Amino acid sequence: MDTQTKHKEQFGKHWGKLFIVATPIGNLQDITFRAVDTLKHVDVIACEDTRTSRKLLDFYGIGTKLIPCHDHNENKAAQQIMGLLLEEKNVALISDAGTPLINDPGYHVVHLLRKEGFDVVTIPGASSPIAALAASGLPTDIFTYLGFLPRKGKTRSVLLQRIQQAKDTQVFLESPKRILKTLQALQSLMDMGNRPCVVGRELTKMYEEFIHGTLDEVVAHFQAHDGRGEMVVMVGAGKQTEADDVMIQQALDVALAAGLSASASAKQVAKDLNVSRSRVYALVHPKVKETLKNNEHD
Numbered sequence: 001m002d003t004q005t006k007h008k009e010q011f012g013k014h015w016g017k018l019f020i021v022a023t024p025i026g027n028l029q030d031i032t033f034r035a036v037d038t039l040k041h042v043d044v045i046a047c048e049d050t051r052t053s054r055k056l057l058d059f060y061g062i063g064t065k066l067i068p069c070h071d072h073n074e075n076k077a078a079q080q081i082m083g084l085l086l087e088e089k090n091v092a093l094i095s096d097a098g099t100p101l102i103n104d105p106g107y108h109v110v111h112l113l114r115k116e117g118f119d120v121v122t123i124p125g126a127s128s129p130i131a132a133l134a135a136s137g138l139p140t141d142i143f144t145y146l147g148f149l150p151r152k153g154k155t156r157s158v159l160l161q162r163i164q165q166a167k168d169t170q171v172f173l174e175s176p177k178r179i180l181k182t183l184q185a186l187q188s189l190m191d192m193g194n195r196p197c198v199v200g201r202e203l204t205k206m207y208e209e210f211i212h213g214t215l216d217e218v219v220a221h222f223q224a225h226d227g228r229g230e231m232v233v234m235v236g237a238g239k240q241t242e243a244d245d246v247m248i249q250q251a252l253d254v255a256l257a258a259g260l261s262a263s264a265s266a267k268q269v270a271k272d273l274n275v276s277r278s279r280v281y282a283l284v285h286p287k288v289k290e291t292l293k294n295n296e297h298d
Contacts, residue, residue: 014088015085015086015088015118015119016043016084016085016086016087016088016089016090016091016118017085017090017091017118017119017120017121018081018085018090018091018092018093018109018110018113018118018119018120018121019038019042019090019091019092019093019120019121019122019123020092020093020099020100020101020106020110020120020121020122020123021035021038021039021092021093021094021100021123021125022035022094022098022099022100022123022124022125022126022127023035023053023056023094023095023096023097023098023125023126024056024097024098024125024126024204025097025098025126025127025128025131025203025204026097026202026203026204026205026208027204027205028056028059030125030126030204031056031060031125031126032123032124032125034123035123035125036060036062038092038123039057039060039062039064039092039094040060040062040064041090042064042089042090042091042092043064043065043084043089043090043091044064044065044066044067044081044084044089044090044091044092045057045064045065045066045067045091045092045093045094046066046067046068046069046077046081046091046092046093046094046109047066047067047068047069047093047094047095047096048068048069048070048094048095048096048104048105049068049070049096050066050068052096053066053094053096054066064092067080069081069093069105069106069109070105071105074105074106074107074108074109075108077109078108078109078112078113079112081093081109081113082112082113082116082118085113085118092123093106093109093110097126097128098125098126098127098128099124099125099126099127102127102129103147103148103173126204128173128200128203128230128232129145129171129173129232131200131203131204131232132171132198132200132203132210132232132234133169133171133232133234135200135210136169136198136200136210136212136234137198137212138169138196138198138234138236139168139169139236139237140169142168142169143168143169143170143171144166144168144169144170144171145171145172146159146162146163146170146171146172147172147173148172148173148174149172149174149182151178154257157257158254158257158258160185160186160189161189161250161253161254162254163186163235164186164189164190164191164192164238165247165250165251165254165272165273166235166237167237167272168237169234169235169236169237170234170235171232171233171234172232172233173230173231173232173233174230174231174233175230175231176201176226176227176228176229176230176231179199179222179227179231179233180219180222180223182233183197183215183218183219183222183233184219186215186235187215187216187219191238192215192238193214193215193216194214194215194216194238195214195215195235195236195237195238196212196213196214196215196235196236197212197213197214197215197217197218197233197234197235197236198210198211198212198218198233198234199211199212199218199222199227199231199232199233199234200231200232200234201227201228201229201230201231201232202228202229203232205229207228215235243273243274243275245283247273248269248273248275248279248280248283249283251269251272251273252265252266252269252280252283252284255268255269262284265284266280266281266284269284
């Protein structure tokens with residue numbers, strides 16, 4: 001079978017296909033053979049920043065045409081990509097680094113194309129949260145990925161409390177400018193100082209580093225040292241103790257603030273804290289009344 005026939009069968013004979021292609025998160029050699037082959041043979045590559053992506057493509061001698069697909073034009077780009085697929089052209093979607101859609105543009109593109117019946121193929125590869133978690137030494141059988149935490153507001157407070165109450169490893173991204181502030185916010189929460197914490201930075205690059213210890217120790221490190229590069233923060237679960245009424249009420253605050261109904265909040269809290277639902281129901285109704293009263297005054 002010649003190369004042209006092989007790629008015709010791979011990429012489809014009617015409508016084109018969209019290929020979600022993971023790219024390196026730092027070291028340019030961290031890309032699969034399949035990813036390079038796909039980027040060479042598609043008709044168009046949609047990317048966040050053409051200048052950033054061109055460096056990678058030049059490294060592998062890939063001259064495929066680039067079009068922009070970023071946060072500010074994603075809806076328009078989705079329509080453009082669908083038009084290309086209707087012309088039987090194949091398109092690859094990449095981000096500046098790592099796996100597309102994981103805190104990167106692409107959701108609207110994939111959602112539209114799936115809805116319209118187009119084929120979407122994933123070409124797996126590097127992802128900074130997974131790479132960091134694998135080397136963290138924290139439990140990996142169950143974990144929660146939170147993306148970038150909000151910079152301020154109620155949503156940020158809710159997520160910080162969620163990390164405090166979690167029974168599994170919590171993973172999120174943070175910038176070097178906000179890392180210390182975020183870690184200190186977590187440190188201020190009850191019983192958080194002794195929780196295991198690992199921060200991975202400059203992953204796969206020359207100065208890759210993992211800072212690990214208790215949350216108190218990691219905070220002390222960043223008080224004494226500036227950090228560079230996007231960081232992956234991982235916080236382990238605390239020792240599981242029997243929940244008292246204060247813990248239950250705190251969990252109810254988080255659930256209600258997240259928009260859950262009283263019934264759904266009680267059910268979720270009972271499950272998370274491993275307590276009876278009747279015990280939670282005994283506390284949830286006063287909390288609902290208080291929340292409604294506060295909303296009336298806002």
